[in-house]
Structures are given as C-alpha cells and as structure tokens.
Amino acid sequence: MPVSATISAGSDAAGNPASGIVRPDLAAATSELTRDDASLRRFLHGLPGVDEVGAEARAATLATRSIKTTAKAWAIDTAISMVDLTTLEGADTPGKVRSLCAKAIRPDPGDPAVPSVAAVCVYPDLVGTAVQALRGSRVAVASVATAFPSGRASLPTKLADVAEAVAAGAGEIDMVIDRGAYLAGRYGQVYEEIVAVKQACGTAHLKVILETGELVTLDNVRRASWLALLAGGDFIKTSTGKVNPAARPPVALVMLQAVRDFAARTGQIRGVKLAGGIRSSKEAVRYLVMVNEVAGEAWLHPETFRFGASSLLNDLLLQRHKLRTGAYDGPDYVTLD
Amino acid sequence: MTEIAKPETGFVYAPAPESAGIARLKPSYGIFVGGEFRPGRGEAVKTVNPANEEPLAEVAEANAADVEDAVAAARAAYDGGWSTLPGSARAKYLFRIARAIQERARELAVLESLDNGKPIRESRDVDVPTAAAHFFYYAGWADKLGYAGFGPDPRPIGVAGQVIPWNFPLLMAAWKIAPALAAGNTVVLKPAETTPLTALVLAEIIAECDLPPGVVNILPGGPAVGRAVVEHPGVDKIAFTGSTAVGKQIQRSVAASGKRVSLELGGKAANIVFDDAPLDQAVEGIVNGIFFNQGHVCCAGSRLLVQESIHDELVESLRDRLATLRLGDPLDKNTDIGAINSAAQLARIRELSDSGVAEGADRWSPECTLPERGFWFPPTVFTGVSQASRIAREEIFGPVLSVLTFRTPQEAVDKANNTPYGLSAGIWTEKGSRILWMANRLRAGVVWANTFNRFDPASPFGGYKESGFGREGGRHGLEAYLAH
Numbered sequence: 041m042p043v044s045a046t047i048s049a050g051s052d053a054a055g056n057p058a059s060g061i062v063r064p065d066l067a068a069a070t071s072e073l074t075r076d077d078a079s080l081r082r083f084l085h086g087l088p089g090v091d092e093v094g095a096e097a098r099a100a101t102l103a104t105r106s107i108k109t110t111a112k113a114w115a116i117d118t119a120i121s122m123v124d125l126t127t128l129e130g131a132d133t134p135g136k137v138r139s140l141c142a143k144a145i146r147p148d149p150g151d152p153a154v155p156s157v158a159a160v161c162v163y164p165d166l167v168g169t170a171v172q173a174l175r176g177s178r179v180a181v182a183s184v185a186t187a188f189p190s191g192r193a194s195l196p197t198k199l200a201d202v203a204e205a206v207a208a209g210a211g212e213i214d215m216v217i218d219r220g221a222y223l224a225g226r227y228g229q230v231y232e233e234i235v236a237v238k239q240a241c242g243t244a245h246l247k248v249i250l251e252t253g254e255l256v257t258l259d260n261v262r263r264a265s266w267l268a269l270l271a272g273g274d275f276i277k278t279s280t281g282k283v284n285p286a287a288r289p290p291v292a293l294v295m296l297q298a299v300r301d302f303a304a305r306t307g308q309i310r311g312v313k314l315a316g317g318i319r320s321s322k323e324a325v326r327y328l329v330m331v332n333e334v335a336g337e338a339w340l341h342p343e344t345f346r347f348g349a350s351s352l353l354n355d356l357l358l359q360r361h362k363l364r365t366g367a368y369d370g371p372d373y374v375t376l377d
Numbered sequence: 378m379t380e381i382a383k384p385e386t387g388f389v390y391a392p393a394p395e396s397a398g399i400a401r402l403k404p405s406y407g408i409f410v411g412g413e414f415r416p417g418r419g420e421a422v423k424t425v426n427p428a429n430e431e432p433l434a435e436v437a438e439a440n441a442a443d444v445e446d447a448v449a450a451a452r453a454a455y456d457g458g459w460s461t462l463p464g465s466a467r468a469k470y471l472f473r474i475a476r477a478i479q480e481r482a483r484e485l486a487v488l489e490s491l492d493n494g495k496p497i498r499e500s501r502d503v504d505v506p507t508a509a510a511h512f513f514y515y516a517g518w519a520d521k522l523g524y525a526g527f528g529p530d531p532r533p534i535g536v537a538g539q540v541i542p543w544n545f546p547l548l549m550a551a552w553k554i555a556p557a558l559a560a561g562n563t564v565v566l567k568p569a570e571t572t573p574l575t576a577l578v579l580a581e582i583i584a585e586c587d588l589p590p591g592v593v594n595i596l597p598g599g600p601a602v603g604r605a606v607v608e609h610p611g612v613d614k615i616a617f618t619g620s621t622a623v624g625k626q627i628q629r630s631v632a633a634s635g636k637r638v639s640l641e642l643g644g645k646a647a648n649i650v651f652d653d654a655p656l657d658q659a660v661e662g663i664v665n666g667i668f669f670n671q672g673h674v675c676c677a678g679s680r681l682l683v684q685e686s687i688h689d690e691l692v693e694s695l696r697d698r699l700a701t702l703r704l705g706d707p708l709d710k711n712t713d714i715g716a717i718n719s720a721a722q723l724a725r726i727r728e729l730s731d732s733g734v735a736e737g738a739d740r741w742s743p744e745c746t747l748p749e750r751g752f753w754f755p756p757t758v759f760t761g762v763s764q765a766s767r768i769a770r771e772e773i774f775g776p777v778l779s780v781l782t783f784r785t786p787q788e789a790v791d792k793a794n795n796t797p798y799g800l801s802a803g804i805w806t807e808k809g810s811r812i813l814w815m816a817n818r819l820r821a822g823v824v825w826a827n828t829f830n831r832f833d834p835a836s837p838f839g840g841y842k843e844s845g846f847g848r849e850g851g852r853h854g855l856e857a858y859l860a861h
Contacts, residue, residue, distance in 0.1 A: 088653075088654065088655055088656040088657065089653070089654075089655040089807045090655055090657065090658070091655035091658040091807075091827050093827070093828065094655065094657075094658030094661055094662065094827065094828065095657070095658060097661070097828075098657075098658070098661050104498055104502065104710070105390065105710075105711055106390075106393035106710035106711055107390060107391075107393075108391050108392075108393045109391045110389070110391045111388065111389060111390050111391040112391070114388060114389075115388065118388070297657055328388065329388075332388045333701045337387055337388060340387070340388055
C-alpha cells in the first residue's frame with residue numbers, strides 16, 4: 041500500500057516516528073492498557089482534552105479554503121473514488137442492490153473517465169447479490185453488521201451477523217460499537233467486542249462505527265476513536281446514518297487527529313469514514329481539505345478515507361459535468377441508482 | 378480489499394485570487410476635511426503594495442496648515458450641533474456607516490489586503506466585519522450614555538485627535554471613530570503613512586452617509602502630521618495606538634496641557650500552555666496568537682510559555698502545523714501568511730531574529746519559498762530561548778515566536794509578568810480553577826482562556842504598564858470620550 045511506504049520512510053524499524061521524541065511504544069503496551077476498564081479509563085482519560093469552541097473554529101476556518109479549477113476537478117474525482125455507495129433500507133431488494141452496483145462500477149454511463157466508487161454498502165442478507173453484481177470490478181462489497189444500527193444484541197448474535205456477511209463474500213465490515221456500554225464506562229466490553237468482531241472478520245477490513253451523534257462530546261469522540269484503533273479497527277467511522285447529528289466537521293476533525301496521532305505513535309495508518317448527511321460536493325471537498333491539512337496527504341486515498349453516502353454521488357457527478365462544460369445538468373441527467 | 382488506483386496528481390490548491398479590481402483603486406487620494414475631499418498640502422507620497430513593491434496610488438498628504446483646518450472644522454462641527462444632537466440621531470448616522478461598511482465589505486477587504494499585505498481571508502473575515510460591528514455596537518450606546526455608568530448625563534469631551542497604526546488600518550479607525558462619535562465628540566484622525574487607503578474609503582462612506590461636515594476629518598500623513606494633531610491646542614482628547622516609544626513622546630508632549638489621553642501601545646504577551654491543555658486547540662491558539670496578521674498585532678502571543686513536561690511534544694505538533702501554513706499572495710483566498718507591511722518593519726524583524734540566533738536560541742521555520750519581490754518573512758519559531766534574551770523581551774511585531782518553559786503555575790505567572798509590557802495573555806488548561814487563579818495574577822489587560830486573539834466590540838481592550846492605559850471597546854471604551 042503506497043501510504044504505508046510514506047510513513048515508514050519517516051519511521052525507524054520499530055515504527056517510532058523519526059522525530060527523536062521518545063514515546064511509549066503503544067503497540068507493545070496495548071495489552072497493558074487494555075487489561076480492564078480501569079486501565080482503559082486511565083489511558084483514554086489521559087488523552088488531551090478537546091476544546092469544543094476551538095475545534096469548531098478550526099473546522100470553520102478550514103471550510104474557507106477556496107478549491108477551484110484543477111484542484112476542484114481532482115477533488116471531485118478523488119471524492120467519487122472514495123464513496124461507499126450505500127443502501128440500508130428495510131425496503132432494499134436484490135433488484136435495487138444490482139442497480140446500485142451497476143452505478144458503483146460506472147457512475148456516469150456517458151463518461152467512462154469517471155472513476156468507480158470504492159465500495160457498495162448493504163445489509164448482510166444482500167451481500168451475495170452485491171458480490172455477484174460487482175464480480176470482475178474493482179468495487180468492494182461492504183456490509184453493516186453487529187445488529188446495525190443500534191448494536192443492541194448479544195455478542196454471539198453480533199458475531200453470527202458478521203460471520204454471515206463475511207461468508208457471503210463481504211470484503212469490508214461496518215460494525216457499530218455498543219454505545220450503551222461506552223457511556224456507562226464499560227470500555228473493556230466495547231474493546232473486547234471490537235477485538236472479537238475483528239477476529240470474526242478474518243481478512244475483511246473492519247470499520248468501527250462510533251455513532252458520534254450518541255457520544256455527543258468531542259472528548260468522547262476522541263476516546264472512542266482511540267479505543268477502536270487500539271482494538272484493531274481498520275477504519276473509524278462517524279455514524280450509522282440513522283442518528284442525527286451524523287458526520288459534522290468538528291467530529292471529522294477530531295477523528296482525523298486521532299488517526300494522525302495513532303500513526304505517529306505506532307507507525308500504523310488507519311482510515312476514517314464519514315457517513316450520514318453529506319450530500320453536496322462542496323461539503324465533500326471541504327472534508328478532503330480537512331483530511332489534507334489535518335491528517336496529511338497520505339490519507340487522501342480510498343484505502344484510508346471514505347464517504348458513506350448515497351445522494352452525494354449524484355451531486356459530485358453534476359459538479360463534475362459543470363466543471364467540464366460550464367453548464368449545470370438537471371437531476372434527470374444522472375441516474376437515480 | 379480491492380486495490381484502487383490513487384489519482385496521479387496530489388491535492389494542489391489552484392490559485393484562487395480575489396480580483397484586485399474590486400478595490401476600485403484611484404490613481405490619487407487626498408485628505409478629508411470639513412466634509413470635502415481635497416489634495417493635502419504636504420508631500421505627495423506613493424503608497425506601495427508590500428507584496429510586490431508596486432505603487433498603488435499617490436497620496437497627497439496633509440501638512441500643518443491642513444491640521445489647522447481639520448481641527449477648526451472639527452471644532453465648528455462640535456459647536457455647530459453635533460455635541461448636542463440627541464443620541465438617537467447620532468446613532469442613526471453610526472448605523473448608516475455600519476451598514477455602508479457591510480455593503481462595501483468586499484471592496485474594503487481587497488483594498489486592505491493590497492495596502493497592508495494581510496491575507497484576504499483575514500481582511501474579509503476579521504478586519505472588515507469587526508469594523509462594521511464596532512459601529513453597530515457603539516450606535517447602540519449613543520442614546521443610552523446615561524446608563525453607561527458614568528453619571529446620569531455624561532458630556533462629550535470635544536475634538537478628539539486620533540492617531541492609528543498600520544496593522545489594522547480600517548479596524549483601528551473604527552475602534553477610534555465609533556465610540557468618539559457615539560459620545561458626541563468630533564474627530565481628526567491620522568491613519569498610518571503606509572496604509573492610508575481604507576481610512577479614505579471610510580471617509581467616502583462617511584460623506585455618503587451625510588454626516589455633518591467636520592464631524593470626521595481624515596488626514597493621511599507621516600509622523601509630523603501626527604505630532605501636529607497631538608500638539609494642537611484645539612484638540613481636547615488624544616487617542617493613540619502604536620509603538621511604546623511614540624506613546625511616551627505623546628505623553629510627554631501633552632503633559633500639563635489638560636488634554637485627556639488614552640494610549641494603546643506595544644506588547645510581549647505570554648501564551649501559557651499547561652500539560653493538561655487541549656493540545657490540538659492550543660496549537661491552533663499559538664498559531665493564531667503569533668502568526669495572525671504576520672504577527673503585526675500588539676497583543677500577539679509572541680512568548681510561548683509551555684510547561685516543561687510537554688515542551689517536546691507541543692513543539693513537534695506546532696512544527697507539523699506550521700508546515701501546512703500557506704505563505705504568499707495576500708489576495709489568494711487560501712493564503713494564511715501575507716506580506717510584511719514595509720521594508721522598515723522587515724528590517725526590524727530580521728535584526729531581532731538575528732539577535733536571537735546570536736544569543737544562542739534555536740531558530741526554525743517550515744520549508745517555504747518566499748516570493749522574490751515584496752517584503753516577506755517566514756513563520757519562525759525560536760526554542761531554547763532564555764528569559765534574558767532580546768527576542769523574549771522586545772516586541773518584534775512579526776511572525777516570530779519565542780518558546781520558553783516553566784514548571785509550576787507560580788513560575789508561569791512570574792515569567793509572564795516579567796516584561797515591561799502588559800497588554801494580553803493566554804492560558805491553556807482544562808482546569809477552570811487554575812484559569813481563574815492565573816487570571817487574577819497576570820498583569821495584562823486582556824487574559825484569554827483556551828483561545829487567543831478574539832475580539833468583540835462588547836469586550837474592553839487595553840493595557841497595563843508600558844502597554845498603555847485606557848480601554849477601547851465595550852462600555853469601558855466610552856469612558857475615554859466622556860467628561861464625567
């Protein structure tokens with residue numbers, strides 16, 4: 041993966057950043073940190089706090105970046121390649137999923153230069169349909185699991201959910217954390233669940249949904265991000281899309297800081313996925329600016345940054361067309377799904 | 378997971394310049410006296426764009442005779458009805474000016490960036506909106522002066538002579554003019570010699586708002602014009618923002634004259650970061666504290682006092698953050714660091730920075746290419762600075778940060794106060810009780826907690842010790858313009 045090469049160039053063999061700063065080797069210390077609720081609490085509550093006013097202000101300043109012409113074209117194509125095209129409705133059918141998969145592979149039927157999206161995200165029972173529809177393409181199949189979206193089920197049920205999705209061919213699993221346990225301070229339980237799900241994933245990549253709208257404070261977002269990263273999540277993800285507020289700029293800021301700091305302390309690059317409520321190209325481009333300036337350019341890659349979205353893709357296509365022709369298309373010039 | 382090809386080019390922000398044409402530059406500007414624009418009888422001076430050293434316009438500056446005219450016009454306006462106009466009527470004019478500033482916000486922002494060198498992001502998002510906000514705020518006070526805490530019927534003082542600096546040309550004009558007019562005074566204002574243009578557009582706005590002639594007079598010029606305003610016997614009140622050296626001269630020259638004076642002078646603010654601070658936000662606050670407006674800020678957080686236990690970690694994060702700052706064309710909307718305002722200021726920053734190296738501090742700047750023409754200085758951080766070093770004691774007024782350490786809260790207070798200045802300070806900690814303990818002990822006019830360089834018209838601003846006296850902004854800011 042090109043991104044890890046970038047990092048290891050700046051690190052020594054043990055994965056410590058080459059800055060000369062002596063920091064505890066987190067990888068070695070993880071078992072100590074995660075031994076029980078109290079140890080986890082000591083570590084997570086020892087992380088620097090987040091000042092909400094300051095975080096809001098920083099996110100607002102980043103949003104004033106003006107991305108035009110060539111930069112905008114690059115950003116729109118990159119954003120398209122980072123979309124997890126999602127349908128998570130009770131009314132989902134195989135037909136709907138097949139249609140979405142066709143769009144995922146070729147978002148704009150009139151322009152083969154438009155990149156494919158990163159993945160299609162569905163419920164576990166529709167993974168098989170998606171796998172079949174995406175065969176031969178570079179689009180991954182992601183599945184939500186672990187009693188999505190509430191996560192209110194026993195661990196064996198959650199693991200069975202994961203196993204089913206993996207068996208059906210899902211390459212990526214989007215799990216939810218137990219927010220109830222987190223808010224009750226049972227960090228060990230949340231940690232253990234993530235570890236167990238990661239194990240059940242096998243080679244599938246694990247995205248850990250924090251549901252930041254239910255964690256509410258940015259301090260919680262930072263701690264939950266670290267908890268998920270310590271437990272082995274490949275991605276930390278904001279939201280299920282079923283709770284408001286979903287992805288917000290200050291939340292994205294704190295999560296990007298978490299993966300940045302985690303990489304600095306362990307040498308391991310983990311990803312961030314923003315989901316829920318991102319509908320316009322302008323928002324997507326602003327988030328890419330944030331990734332670029334907060335985490336760094338190494339994260340500007342579908343391996344390490346994703347948008348979970350459905351309607352966003354069409355706005356990206358409309359803006360892409362506008363950029364090339366100077367004219368806006370109507371909504372009937374992009375496909376519904 | 379399937380490998381997805383990374384787009385070939387990186388995320389390179391394309392230039393996004395604001396058009397210089399929006400500034401509606403005129404080839405020449407004059408003075409504004411008695412409601413009329415006319416060429417001053419002093420020198421004709423070219424004002425230059427500090428970002429490329431190109432001349433912007435010629436300014437026919439005022440001379441001593443023009444100062445006479447302006448003070449006479451201000452006196453006539455004062456006696457001719459402005460001072461006895463009902464507060465609600467004065468408020469109408471101030472509200473009108475505030476709205477007109479908003480209407481011409483884009484023009485003012487571009488003009489400010491051209492003349493001063495500051496990034497358009499700052500002139501657009503800070504200078505111009507805050508200037509309008511000051512007029513709105515003091516418009517609200519004009520008919521409520523009896524409730525401001527200075528007696529039931531406070532009176533204006535008379536003619537105010539106001540001399541302002543080049544770092545926030547329009548905003549400082551607003552800070553000076555708005556409370557003076559709200560309280561019923563008339564004004565003779567001298568903008569800084571290198572940045573007269575936005576004050577002259579403000580004069581246009583004032584003329585368009587039908588303010589009675591002579592209520593506001595604006596006289597671009599150099600130090601001689603400033604001195605003539607300050608020493609004029611017809612001026613009842615002096616308000617000055619600028620260097621401590623000039624402030625001392627003013628204080629000497631007005632001694633025993635009976636003139637009221639308020640001075641807002643230099644600073645060497647300590648930005649104090651404890652080990653329990655919200656570190657990411659503290660890094661932002663440090664950046665905003667010293668690199669906002671290229672450090673041309675009297676209350677800039679130019680001394681970073683960091684608890685020794687987190688020194689290395691904080692400095693590393695700060696360096697990472699500085700590497701993302703974008704230095705260049707002030708009119709580009711993505712520029713974070715603009716140009717130094719003048720060759721003279723650049724020379725001073727260079728001289729002091731070199732002294733820092735000579736005194737053994739470690740100098741660091743992110744990699745950045747400076748434009749070939751114009752006045753530029755990279756964001757610079759000195760570590761290993763001792764309390765005795767010149768860069769820890771003298772005001773640099775540029776993008777240069779000195780990092781010092783402390784071990785205990787008391788030591789932080791002692792070091793922060795160990796300066797002849799006392800304008801502002803910052804405290805970063807998640808512990809509320811410590812913020813209050815520190816704030817009670819810091820000898821600084823403004824103490825920010827978990828933020829820095831925040832300005833609001835409702836908040837008083839001003840210094841201790843060599844940073845001056847008197848307050849601007851808020852209810853307190855009225856006192857300087859009221860006899861009571």
